Amino acid sequence: MLKVGVIGCGGMGRDHIDRLTNKIQGVEVVAVSDPVADNAKLAAAICGGKIYEDANALIEAQDVDAIFVVSPGFAHKEPLLKAIELGKRVFCEKPLATTAMDCLEIVNAEVKAGKHLIQTGFMRxxxxxxxxxxxxxxxxxxxxxxxxxxxxxxxxxxxxxxxxxxxxxxxxxxxxxxxxxxxxxxxxxxxxxxxxxxxxxxxxxxxxxxxxxxxxxxxxxxxxxxxxxxxxxxxxxxxxxxxxxxxxxxxxxxxxxxxxxxxxxxxDCFVRFKDAYDVEVQDWADKAKDGVITGPNAWDGYxxxxxxxxxxxxxxxxxxxxxxxxxxxxxxxx
Amino acid sequence: MLKVGVIGCGGMGRDHIDRLTNKIQGVEVVAVSDPVADNAKLAAAICGGKIYEDANALIEAQDVDAIFVVSPGFAHKEPLLKAIELGKRVFCEKPLATTAMDCLEIVNAEVKAGKHLIQTGFMRxxxxxxxxxxxxxxxxxxxxxxxxxxxxxxxxxxxxxxxxxxxxxxxxxxxxxxxxxxxxxxxxxxxxxxxxxxxxxxxxxxxxxxxxxxxxxxxxxxxxxxxxxxxxxxxxxxxxxxxxxxxxxxxxxxxxxxxxxxxxxxxDCFVRFKDAYDVEVQDWADKAKDGVITGPNAWDGYxxxxxxxxxxxxxxxxxxxxxxxxxxxxxxxx
Amino acid sequence: MLKVGVIGCGGMGRDHIDRLTNKIQGVEVVAVSDPVADNAKLAAAICGGKIYEDANALIEAQDVDAIFVVSPGFAHKEPLLKAIELGKRVFCEKPLATTAMDCLEIVNAEVKAGKHLIQTGFMRxxxxxxxxxxxxxxxxxxxxxxxxxxxxxxxxxxxxxxxxxxxxxxxxxxxxxxxxxxxxxxxxxxxxxxxxxxxxxxxxxxxxxxxxxxxxxxxxxxxxxxxxxxxxxxxxxxxxxxxxxxxxxxxxxxxxxxxxxxxxxxxDCFVRFKDAYDVEVQDWADKAKDGVITGPNAWDGYxxxxxxxxxxxxxxxxxxxxxxxxxxxxxxxx
Amino acid sequence: MLKVGVIGCGGMGRDHIDRLTNKIQGVEVVAVSDPVADNAKLAAAICGGKIYEDANALIEAQDVDAIFVVSPGFAHKEPLLKAIELGKRVFCEKPLATTAMDCLEIVNAEVKAGKHLIQTGFMRxxxxxxxxxxxxxxxxxxxxxxxxxxxxxxxxxxxxxxxxxxxxxxxxxxxxxxxxxxxxxxxxxxxxxxxxxxxxxxxxxxxxxxxxxxxxxxxxxxxxxxxxxxxxxxxxxxxxxxxxxxxxxxxxxxxxxxxxxxxxxxxDCFVRFKDAYDVEVQDWADKAKDGVITGPNAWDGYxxxxxxxxxxxxxxxxxxxxxxxxxxxxxxxx
The missing domain is CATH 3.30.360.10 (Dihydrodipicolinate Reductase; domain 2)
Known part of the structure; x- marks a missing residue:
C-alpha cells in the first residue's frame, strides 16, 4: 500500500483525494495539507489522513511514501524540489511550474538526483x-x-x-x-x-x-x-x-x-476525461513499485x-x- | 419525342405533368383529362396539352403515344384495359388496381396482348x-x-x-x-x-x-x-x-x-423520394423506344x-x- | 473489506478472481474451491486465498463473508441454498440454475430466509x-x-x-x-x-x-x-x-x-462488455454493506x-x- | 430552345456535349469546334451539331445563341472577348483565363458591354x-x-x-x-x-x-x-x-x-460532383432567358x-x- 500525502486540498485536490481513496487500488491518503484550514479539514474528512499545516513537514513525514501536488501552479516548485531532495515519488498536477526557468530547475534537480520521481498531470x-x-x-x-x-x-x-x-x-x-x-x-x-x-x-x-x-x-x-x-x-x-x-x-x-x-x-471537461483521470492515477500508483515514470515526466513539463x-x-x-x-x-x- | 396523355390531374397528377414537362427529356404532355374540370385546366396550364373530357377519347387520340394514369386507384382498371387494347404504353401510379382480381384481369389482358406496356409507379x-x-x-x-x-x-x-x-x-x-x-x-x-x-x-x-x-x-x-x-x-x-x-x-x-x-x-415523403420520382419517369420514357418495361410491371402490381x-x-x-x-x-x- | 470465497475456478472463475483481487475496491478473495485441483491452484496463485476441496466447507468458513458462484450452471443450486441457509451474500454467474423449477426453489428459499442475498450475473x-x-x-x-x-x-x-x-x-x-x-x-x-x-x-x-x-x-x-x-x-x-x-x-x-x-x-464479448463486468462486481461489493441487491436478483434469474x-x-x-x-x-x- | 456552340471537344468538352444533349432541358448543341479534327468529329457524333474549323466562325454563326468554352485555359480569352463583342452568352469552364491580367481584360470588356454574359465553370x-x-x-x-x-x-x-x-x-x-x-x-x-x-x-x-x-x-x-x-x-x-x-x-x-x-x-472527382455539373449547366441554361448570371461570373473568375x-x-x-x-x-x- 503506497502511502500518499496530498498538498493542495481545493476542489481539484479533494477530487484527487476522493479518487485515491475510493477508486484507486494500492494507495492510501495518509496526509493532507492546505494553507486554507477548511480545505484541509474537508480533505481529511474524505480520506481520514492527518492534517499538516506545513507542507514541508508533510513531505518529510516518515509514513508518507509519495506526494500529490495539487496546489496552484506558482506553488509547485518548492515542494517538488523538496520531494526530489528526499527521493520521494511525486504526482504533480499540470503545470509542472509556471515558468520555463522554474521547470528547468526542477528537471535539473531530478537529473542530479538520478531517480525518476516526478509525473506531470497531463491526463489525456x-x-x-x-x-x-x-x-x-x-x-x-x-x-x-x-x-x-x-x-x-x-x-x-x-x-x-x-x-x-x-x-x-x-x-x-x-x-x-x-x-x-x-x-x-x-x-x-x-x-x-x-x-x-x-x-x-x-x-x-x-x-x-x-x-x-x-x-x-x-x-x-x-x-x-x-x-x-x-x-x-x-x-x-x-x-x-x-x-x-x-x-x-x-x-x-x-x-x-x-x-x-x-x-x-x-x-464538461471532467465528464469528458473522467475515466482518463482514474487511469492516470492508477497507472502512477502501479508504477510506484517499479520506480519508473511512464507518463509525462518533468522534461515533458518543461x-x-x-x-x-x-x-x-x-x-x-x-x-x-x-x-x-x-x-x-x-x-x-x- | 414521346407524346403523353395524362389521366388524373389532381395534386399528384399535376406534379407528374410538371415533371414530364420541365424535367424529363424526350417527353411532351399533349393531352390531359380529369372529371374535375378545374383540375384539367390547371394541368393544361402547366403543359399546354389539350383537355379531354372523356378519358377514353384521350387514350384513343392519334397524337397520344403513351398514357400516364394518375387517377384514384379504383379508376385505374378501365383506362389500363383500353390502353392495352390499343397497344399504348402506360405509366400507372400505384396501385395497379384496388383488388387483386382487377390486377389479375389487367395482367391477363397484357399477357394476351403479348406486349409489355404497363409500368406500375413504385418509385423506390x-x-x-x-x-x-x-x-x-x-x-x-x-x-x-x-x-x-x-x-x-x-x-x-x-x-x-x-x-x-x-x-x-x-x-x-x-x-x-x-x-x-x-x-x-x-x-x-x-x-x-x-x-x-x-x-x-x-x-x-x-x-x-x-x-x-x-x-x-x-x-x-x-x-x-x-x-x-x-x-x-x-x-x-x-x-x-x-x-x-x-x-x-x-x-x-x-x-x-x-x-x-x-x-x-x-x-416529407416527397422530399425523401424526390429524385426517385424523376429517375423513375425518365427511365420509363427512355425505355419507350425499346418497348420494354424494366421497372415494376403489371405482375408486380398484382x-x-x-x-x-x-x-x-x-x-x-x-x-x-x-x-x-x-x-x-x-x-x-x- | 468484504471477504469472498469463490466456487468454480475455471477460466471465468479465475477471471473474476483476478478482477476481485486487482480491480475491485473493498473486496478480498480469501477462499477458492474447484473439483479440478489444478484450477483451484491457479486461482489461489492469483489471489492468495485458501483452497477448499469441499465447496460446502468454503461456504461455512468463518472468514468467508460472501460467495462467488462461478461453477457450471447445473452445479449452482446446492451452494446457493447453502449460502441462503447461512445468510451469506452471493454473486452467482448466470444462469441462476438450469431449470425454472430449480430457480424457483432458490427464490422460495431466499423469500423464506427474508434477506436479499443473491445477485445473478447478468452484466449488461x-x-x-x-x-x-x-x-x-x-x-x-x-x-x-x-x-x-x-x-x-x-x-x-x-x-x-x-x-x-x-x-x-x-x-x-x-x-x-x-x-x-x-x-x-x-x-x-x-x-x-x-x-x-x-x-x-x-x-x-x-x-x-x-x-x-x-x-x-x-x-x-x-x-x-x-x-x-x-x-x-x-x-x-x-x-x-x-x-x-x-x-x-x-x-x-x-x-x-x-x-x-x-x-x-x-x-469478442469479453472486450465488448469488459467494463460492464468490472462495474457489476464493484456495485455488488459496494452494496454489501447495505445488505441490498440492486442488480439482477434471484427472481430475475427465475x-x-x-x-x-x-x-x-x-x-x-x-x-x-x-x-x-x-x-x-x-x-x-x- | 437555346442553341449552343461548343469550343473545345476533348474529354471534358464531349462530357459537356453529352450533358447538354441528353440531360439538360431547353438546350441544343448545334455547333462544335476543336483544333483536333477527330475531337470535333466525336463531338458532332454525340450531338449532331455542325463542325466549325474556326472557333470565331462558330461564335459568329447566326444560329448559335450561346457559347460553351471548354478549350484549354490559355485559349479562353480570345473567344470570350469575341462573344462579349457579339453579346452572346457564355459558359466558360474554369479557369476564366490563365493570368489575372487576362481575366481583368475580360472583366473590363464585359463591364463595358454592360451585359451579364459570362458564367465561369466552378461547379461546386x-x-x-x-x-x-x-x-x-x-x-x-x-x-x-x-x-x-x-x-x-x-x-x-x-x-x-x-x-x-x-x-x-x-x-x-x-x-x-x-x-x-x-x-x-x-x-x-x-x-x-x-x-x-x-x-x-x-x-x-x-x-x-x-x-x-x-x-x-x-x-x-x-x-x-x-x-x-x-x-x-x-x-x-x-x-x-x-x-x-x-x-x-x-x-x-x-x-x-x-x-x-x-x-x-x-x-473520382467526377463521381463526387457528377450531379453538381448537371445542376450547374441546367441553371445556366434556365437563366439564359432572363439574361442574368447567378452562378460564378467573370469577376469571380478574376x-x-x-x-x-x-x-x-x-x-x-x-x-x-x-x-x-x-x-x-x-x-x-x-
Missing amino acids: RYDKGYCQVKEALDSGMYGEPLMLHCTHRNPEVGENYTTPMAVHDTAIHEIDVLHWLTDDEYESVQVIMPRVTKYSHGKLNDPQIMLLRTKKGICIDVEVFVNCKFGYDIQCEVVCEDGSIKMAEPAYPDVRRDAKLSTTIDT LAAVTADALVKAQETGQIEPVVTAVEKPDFYK | RYDKGYCQVKEALDSGMYGEPLMLHCTHRNPEVGENYTTPMAVHDTAIHEIDVLHWLTDDEYESVQVIMPRVTKYSHGKLNDPQIMLLRTKKGICIDVEVFVNCKFGYDIQCEVVCEDGSIKMAEPAYPDVRRDAKLSTTIDT LAAVTADALVKAQETGQIEPVVTAVEKPDFYK | RYDKGYCQVKEALDSGMYGEPLMLHCTHRNPEVGENYTTPMAVHDTAIHEIDVLHWLTDDEYESVQVIMPRVTKYSHGKLNDPQIMLLRTKKGICIDVEVFVNCKFGYDIQCEVVCEDGSIKMAEPAYPDVRRDAKLSTTIDT LAAVTADALVKAQETGQIEPVVTAVEKPDFYK | RYDKGYCQVKEALDSGMYGEPLMLHCTHRNPEVGENYTTPMAVHDTAIHEIDVLHWLTDDEYESVQVIMPRVTKYSHGKLNDPQIMLLRTKKGICIDVEVFVNCKFGYDIQCEVVCEDGSIKMAEPAYPDVRRDAKLSTTIDT LAAVTADALVKAQETGQIEPVVTAVEKPDFYK
Whole structure:
C-alpha cells in the first residue's frame, strides 16, 4: 500500500483525494495539507489522513511514501524540489511550474538526483480515445503522420479569461498530448487570430488557431475556441501517408426526435476525461513499485512550458516563433 | 419525342405533368383529362396539352403515344384495359388496381396482348439508397440475404387513416421494393400489434410490425409507424451470410449546436423520394423506344395486391397467413 | 473489506478472481474451491486465498463473508441454498440454475430466509451503453416505449452449439436486460427461423429472430445470429412515442483508408462488455454493506429461466407461446 | 430552345456535349469546334451539331445563341472577348483565363458591354452538400462564420503535377466556393508545407495547408493532399458563433463486414460532383432567358486568379501574402 500525502486540498485536490481513496487500488491518503484550514479539514474528512499545516513537514513525514501536488501552479516548485531532495515519488498536477526557468530547475534537480520521481498531470495520454489513435499510429499500418487537425472547444469562459490563457489553460493539453502521440518535439509555432465571436470580450481573442510544426515536419493545427457555446468538444485527426485516423467521439445513444438524428456532445471537461483521470492515477500508483515514470515526466513539463511561451509570443507577434529549449534533452529522459 | 396523355390531374397528377414537362427529356404532355374540370385546366396550364373530357377519347387520340394514369386507384382498371387494347404504353401510379382480381384481369389482358406496356409507379426501385443496396447485394460479396430489418415511419396521419391503410397506403412500398431487392417472392406474412402510441386513435393500431417470409426463406420485418412524430424515416438493412448492408441515411450536414451533434431527418415523403420520382419517369420514357418495361410491371402490381390482402387478413387474425397468387407467374414476365 | 470465497475456478472463475483481487475496491478473495485441483491452484496463485476441496466447507468458513458462484450452471443450486441457509451474500454467474423449477426453489428459499442475498450475473445492466438508454427512457422525454429492435450477433460458434443454445447461451442476456430496460415482464414469445446461413450446420438454425411481447404490450425483436462472421455486434433500439433511442456503438477511431471510412466492430464479448463486468462486481461489493441487491436478483434469474423455456418451446412449435411463472412475483422482490 | 456552340471537344468538352444533349432541358448543341479534327468529329457524333474549323466562325454563326468554352485555359480569352463583342452568352469552364491580367481584360470588356454574359465553370456552388451548408449559414441560426476547416484530398497525381498546381488545379475550387459560401472576399493567404508523403516526388510538396483570411476576418484552412491514396475526399466545416456546420459525406450504405463498420469514400472527382455539373449547366441554361448570371461570373473568375497568384507566391515565400485586386469590384457585379 503506497502511502500518499496530498498538498493542495481545493476542489481539484479533494477530487484527487476522493479518487485515491475510493477508486484507486494500492494507495492510501495518509496526509493532507492546505494553507486554507477548511480545505484541509474537508480533505481529511474524505480520506481520514492527518492534517499538516506545513507542507514541508508533510513531505518529510516518515509514513508518507509519495506526494500529490495539487496546489496552484506558482506553488509547485518548492515542494517538488523538496520531494526530489528526499527521493520521494511525486504526482504533480499540470503545470509542472509556471515558468520555463522554474521547470528547468526542477528537471535539473531530478537529473542530479538520478531517480525518476516526478509525473506531470497531463491526463489525456490516458484517455481511451487518444490511446486508440496512438495504437493505430504505432501499428505502422498508416505510414508516417504528416498533419494533425485538432479542436479544443469549450462552451464558455468567464470575463477573467484572457488571450494568453488560451495557451496556458487550454491548449496546454494539446501541447503535451500531441507530441506524445507523434513521438516528436516542436520546432516552431504560430497563432492565427480569426474574427472574434460576439460571445467574447475585450481581453480575449476567441477563437484562435494555433499552428505547431514538429522537428520531423508534422504540421498541427489546433482550433482553440473557448466560447463555442455548444460543448466541450475535443477532436484530433491524424493524417498519415496511408490513411487518416480520427479520434472517436464520446459514445452516446443515437436519438431520433424532432426531425433530427442526434447524439450528445459533452459540455464538461471532467465528464469528458473522467475515466482518463482514474487511469492516470492508477497507472502512477502501479508504477510506484517499479520506480519508473511512464507518463509525462518533468522534461515533458518543461517542454510544455517552453512551447507555451513560444505560443504566447506568437499570439503577440503574429509571426512564426521557434520553440527553443535552453538545454538538449538530457540522456536521463531518453 | 414521346407524346403523353395524362389521366388524373389532381395534386399528384399535376406534379407528374410538371415533371414530364420541365424535367424529363424526350417527353411532351399533349393531352390531359380529369372529371374535375378545374383540375384539367390547371394541368393544361402547366403543359399546354389539350383537355379531354372523356378519358377514353384521350387514350384513343392519334397524337397520344403513351398514357400516364394518375387517377384514384379504383379508376385505374378501365383506362389500363383500353390502353392495352390499343397497344399504348402506360405509366400507372400505384396501385395497379384496388383488388387483386382487377390486377389479375389487367395482367391477363397484357399477357394476351403479348406486349409489355404497363409500368406500375413504385418509385423506390429508383431511389439511390435502395439502388446502392441492390448493387452491393448483386456484387455477390455478401453471400445470400437472410433477413431484412426495415422501418417505414411517418410523422403523423389524419383521423381517417385506419389500420388496413398501414398496408395499402404505407407498407405497399416495402412490399414492392423488398421483393425486387431480394429477387424473390413472398410466401407468408404476419402482423404484430404492439402497444398503441398515445398519438393514435380508435381505428388505428399504430405502430405495427409486419413480417414477411419469402420463398427462399428470407425473413423481413417492417416497422410501420405512421405517427412516429419525429420524421419520415425509411430504413432498410439487409443481413447476409457475409455481412450486413444498411441503406444510407439521406445526406444532410452534421451540425454541432446546443450540446448535440445532429443531422436532419426528412419529414416529407416527397422530399425523401424526390429524385426517385424523376429517375423513375425518365427511365420509363427512355425505355419507350425499346418497348420494354424494366421497372415494376403489371405482375408486380398484382403481387403487391395479393401480398397486401394477406397482410390485411393477418392484421385481423394475428396468424401467419399464406401469400397465394391465383395463377403461376406467366412466362411472359420472367 | 468484504471477504469472498469463490466456487468454480475455471477460466471465468479465475477471471473474476483476478478482477476481485486487482480491480475491485473493498473486496478480498480469501477462499477458492474447484473439483479440478489444478484450477483451484491457479486461482489461489492469483489471489492468495485458501483452497477448499469441499465447496460446502468454503461456504461455512468463518472468514468467508460472501460467495462467488462461478461453477457450471447445473452445479449452482446446492451452494446457493447453502449460502441462503447461512445468510451469506452471493454473486452467482448466470444462469441462476438450469431449470425454472430449480430457480424457483432458490427464490422460495431466499423469500423464506427474508434477506436479499443473491445477485445473478447478468452484466449488461451495468454496460454504459444500456445505462445511457435506460437513463434516456427514465427521463420521460420520449414517452412510453413501444418496440425494441435488437441484435445479438456473434462471429462464429463451434459445431457443438445447437438451436436451443441460441436461447440459453445467447439470447439469455437480452431476456434479462430488456425487461429491466423497459421495467416490464414478458407475456409471450415467438421464434422465426429464416433461411440458414451457409456457415451453420445441421443442428443449428442460424440466424433466428426471437419476438417477445411484454405485459404492457411492448414488442421486442431480437436477431440472434451466431455465425454472422463480421463481429460481436450488440444493438438495441427503443422506439418510443416521442422518439427513438439507439444504444451507442462502441467508440473506436474513424479511419479513412482504401476508399472506406470505417470504424472497428468488436469480435469478442469479453472486450465488448469488459467494463460492464468490472462495474457489476464493484456495485455488488459496494452494496454489501447495505445488505441490498440492486442488480439482477434471484427472481430475475427465475424469470430468465421461464422465458428461456418458452422460447425453446417456441423454437419447436413455431407458435406464439405464453411466458407463465408458477407463482406471482413475491412482494419480497417488488 | 437555346442553341449552343461548343469550343473545345476533348474529354471534358464531349462530357459537356453529352450533358447538354441528353440531360439538360431547353438546350441544343448545334455547333462544335476543336483544333483536333477527330475531337470535333466525336463531338458532332454525340450531338449532331455542325463542325466549325474556326472557333470565331462558330461564335459568329447566326444560329448559335450561346457559347460553351471548354478549350484549354490559355485559349479562353480570345473567344470570350469575341462573344462579349457579339453579346452572346457564355459558359466558360474554369479557369476564366490563365493570368489575372487576362481575366481583368475580360472583366473590363464585359463591364463595358454592360451585359451579364459570362458564367465561369466552378461547379461546386451547385453541389448539394455545399448548398445545404450555405442554406444553414444563410438561415442566421448559427451567427457569423469565424473559421472554415476544409480538405481537398485526391488519391494520387502523376509525375507532371508540381507544387503550384496544388493551387491552380486543385485548391482553385475551394478558392471560388468558399468566398461564395461566406459571402466574403480574401484579404491574405499563407501556405504551410508539412513533411512530404513518401508517395510524392521532387517537384511536389504534398500535402500543403493553405490558409486564407477574408476581409471580415474569417480564417480558412484547406488541407490539399493530392496523394492521400485513400480517396477523393472533400470536406468543409464552417465554425460559427452559435454552432458548427459540416458538409455531409456522400451517402453510401453502412456495411458491416470483417470487423469493420464502413461506408464508401469516392475516389473520382467526377463521381463526387457528377450531379453538381448537371445542376450547374441546367441553371445556366434556365437563366439564359432572363439574361442574368447567378452562378460564378467573370469577376469571380478574376478573383480566383488573383487569389491563386497570391497562394503561389506564398508557397515560395512562406510568408503571409496579401490578395490585391488591381481595381475595386465594379458596381456592375454587386
